[in-house]
Amino acid sequence: MSDASLRDRAQAPPLTEAAAAERVAATAFGPSGPALVGAEVEWLVTSTADRRRRADPESLKAVLGVRDALPRCTRLTFEPGGALELSTPPLAGVRACFDALEADRARVGAALGDEGYELLGLGLDPVRLPRRVLRDQRYQAMEELFDQDGRAGRWMMANTASVQVCLDTGRDGPGPAGIAARWVLAHRLAPVLIAAFANSPLRRGAPSLWRSTRQHVWTAIDPTRARPVPHAHDPGRDPREDWARYALDARVMALRGPGRWTVPRGLTFRGWLRSATLRPPTADDLDYHLTTLFPPVRPRGAYLELRMIDAQPGPDWIVPVAVAAALFDDPAANAAAHEALEPLWRNATPGDLYLRAATAALLDAPIAAAARACFEGARAAQTDPAVAEAVDRFTESFVARGRTRADELVTGG
Numbered sequence: 001m002s003d004a005s006l007r008d009r010a011q012a013p014p015l016t017e018a019a020a021a022e023r024v025a026a027t028a029f030g031p032s033g034p035a036l037v038g039a040e041v042e043w044l045v046t047s048t049a050d051r052r053r054r055a056d057p058e059s060l061k062a063v064l065g066v067r068d069a070l071p072r073c074t075r076l077t078f079e080p081g082g083a084l085e086l087s088t089p090p091l092a093g094v095r096a097c098f099d100a101l102e103a104d105r106a107r108v109g110a111a112l113g114d115e116g117y118e119l120l121g122l123g124l125d126p127v128r129l130p131r132r133v134l135r136d137q138r139y140q141a142m143e144e145l146f147d148q149d150g151r152a153g154r155w156m157m158a159n160t161a162s163v164q165v166c167l168d169t170g171r172d173g174p175g176p177a178g179i180a181a182r183w184v185l186a187h188r189l190a191p192v193l194i195a196a197f198a199n200s201p202l203r204r205g206a207p208s209l210w211r212s213t214r215q216h217v218w219t220a221i222d223p224t225r226a227r228p229v230p231h232a233h234d235p236g237r238d239p240r241e242d243w244a245r246y247a248l249d250a251r252v253m254a255l256r257g258p259g260r261w262t263v264p265r266g267l268t269f270r271g272w273l274r275s276a277t278l279r280p281p282t283a284d285d286l287d288y289h290l291t292t293l294f295p296p297v298r299p300r301g302a303y304l305e306l307r308m309i310d311a312q313p314g315p316d317w318i319v320p321v322a323v324a325a326a327l328f329d330d331p332a333a334n335a336a337a338h339e340a341l342e343p344l345w346r347n348a349t350p351g352d353l354y355l356r357a358a359t360a361a362l363l364d365a366p367i368a369a370a371a372r373a374c375f376e377g378a379r380a381a382q383t384d385p386a387v388a389e390a391v392d393r394f395t396e397s398f399v400a401r402g403r404t405r406a407d408e409l410v411t412g413g
Contacts, residue, residue, distance in 0.1 A: 014280030017248070017273045023286060024247045025240035028299040029179050031172045035329040036090035037097045038166035038303065041105070041317045042083045044118035044159075045112070051127050053390045054082045055117060057134065069111035077148035078140045080132045081158025084108070084119065090166070090303065094325050095384040098318045102356035105315070121317070123161060123200030123214035123310030130158035142292070145222060148265060152220035152348040160214045163197070165251035165324045166303045176334050180239055182304065185334075186297040187233040187350070187375070188341040189327060190308050194357035195364065195372045196399055197320050199310040201406035211406035214310050215358035218294075224250040224268065226292045228350045232297065243299055248273070253292040256285075295355075312405075313363075318387060319394045326381035327374055336377030340370045362402045 015023075045060065047053045057078035064070045074086040086104050109119045132139060132154070139157065146153020162174045170182040198211035210216045216376040218226055229246045231237055248270040254261035255278065264278075269289050272281050309320045327337040344353070344366050353367070362368040375395045382388035398404055 007071045009036040013282070015273060015283060015286060017270065020248060020269070020281075020286055021244040023283060024290065027287075027301055028170050028238050028243050028247075028290075029183075030301045031170070031179065032168040032302040033171055033177070034092075034168075035325070036092060036168055036303070037094055037321065037325050038088045038090045039097055039101055039317065039321050040085060040087040040164040040166065040305075041101060042079060042161035042163070042311055043121055043264075044083050044125050044161050044311070046118050046120050048116050048118055054131060054133050055129070057082055057084075060084070060112065060117070063117075064108060064111055065114050067111040067114070069107045071104040071108060074104045076104075078134065079157070079161075080134045080142075081125075081130060082133045083161045094318070094322045094387050096261070097321060098315075098384075099385060102318070105317075116180045121199070121311045121313030122202075123198075123212060124155075124203060124217065125203050126200075126202035127160040128159065129204070130154040131320065132158050137256075137261050138254065141263075144262060145251065145253050151220055152217050153222070156221050160200075160217060162214065162307060163309045163312055163317045163320050165306040165309065165321050166300070167306070167325060167328050169299060169302055169304055176331070176338075178223070180237070182328060183239040183297070183299075184233060184235050185328065185337065185341075186304050186306060187228060188345055189324070189337065190228070190296050190306070191339070191344070191351075191353040191357040191367060192371045192374055193306065193320060193324070194308050194310075194354065195367045196375070196404065197309045197312060198358070198361040199312060199405040199409070201410050207410045210358050211361040211404055212310055212358040215308065215354065218296075218308075219354065219358070222251060225253075226295060227297050228354075232256040233345060233350060239299070246295070247290060247293060250289070250293055253290060254288075256288065261351055273388050310405075316390060316394065319390050322382060322387050323375060323378040324389050326378035330377075330381035333374075333377035333381040337374050340373035340377075344370045361404045361406060362399065368399075368402050371399050 045055050074088050077085045086101055088097050088329050170179040171177050171262050194215050200214040201207055201211050203213050228243050242296055252263045252267045252269055252272055255263045298305040306324055326333040356364045357367055378390050379395055382391055
């Protein structure tokens with residue numbers, strides 16, 4: 001960070017607690033539409049010669065550049081442990097999203113394959129111990145914060161991969177296209193997506209107790225920034241108010257400046273606003289803080305980010321994107337989802353459902369029933385032949401049979 005940036009932050013007016021809450025609420029849920037779709041898809045990168053070796057991201061980018069295989073339609077980034085991510089911009093429909101990202105995935109995967117690397121579509125590295133390869137100050141601060149709660153943070157940063165689906169936040173007002181209704185649906189749908197796409201049953205070369213060990217890892221890190229937003233699955237609440245409370249009560253990850261970014265243990269952003277021992281936080285500090293929050297559903301202004309889905313192999317990343325988009329944006333599929341999810345959430349808590357989804361997955365009868373109904377609704381909504389074929393194949397192979405990819409990895413089929 002430049003000296004000028006530090007001077008600008010020092011001279012910026014401090015925030016009050018009320019102003020901070022208003023800023024979070026105002027920026028998190030911007031009315032949006034018509035329906036746009038985006039995806040952020042991660043893959044673990046492994047060497048076919050040595051599964052335990054981690055590749056340097058700069059070396060991988062150099063390989064792609066030499067082979068003229070750098071992404072042309074998506075943005076290429078790397079996670080702290082070297083996982084590769086391709087991200088689309090907001091696009092007009094699932095097929096546009098598929099065409100853009102799949103073309104780049106195929107190009108990148110082929111080029112890396114020629115050099116002895118493989119893009120592994122699993123939610124958790126099945127063999128390697130976690131090791132961070134990116135040395136940014138952000139990741140150093142993140143690691144120090146997560147280490148206060150144990151080792152799960154290192155596993156999350158270095159050894160997990162996901163499919164993140166980005167859908168419009170919605171419109172102001174009532175009805176299924178409204179912001180509040182879409183916020184509730186995203187949270188109620190989360191256990192079904194965790195279970196149906198569970199694909200991380202292996203850890204350190206052996207089966208774990210979880211079909212989505214990735215979800216278990218995320219559950220074990222700092223709960224102030226990784227748990228679901230409290231009451232977000234309950235209709236009739238104000239998403240903006242609930243999110244602002246969640247954000248201000250989350251621990252501060254970093255105090256940016258020269259040297260180390262370490263913060264006092266247990267300091268929340270609300271506590272920072274009230275503290276007399278640190279410099280007053282600014283709007284820039286708050287905006288940065290929001291980028292360090294990782295709940296299963298995260299509001300990003302014009303879109304909601306669904307973050308609870310395990311990575312999938314090859315082109316099957318499109319299946320969770322297509323299913324989620326249909327359940328949000330197709331009227332008949334949306335109605336089917338609401339009907340299917342209502343009994344699942346009756347007298348249930350997020351903690352209970354997330355646990356069941358990550359452990360039993362589709363062997364849990366109520367979750368399996370909700371998944372079948374949701375997938376049938378999403379299946380009927382598909383209009384593009386290629387996307388429909390992918391959704392049909394996944395539904396018949398897994399959801400209709402009450403099985404997951406995790407079951408097949410453990411049992412061998």
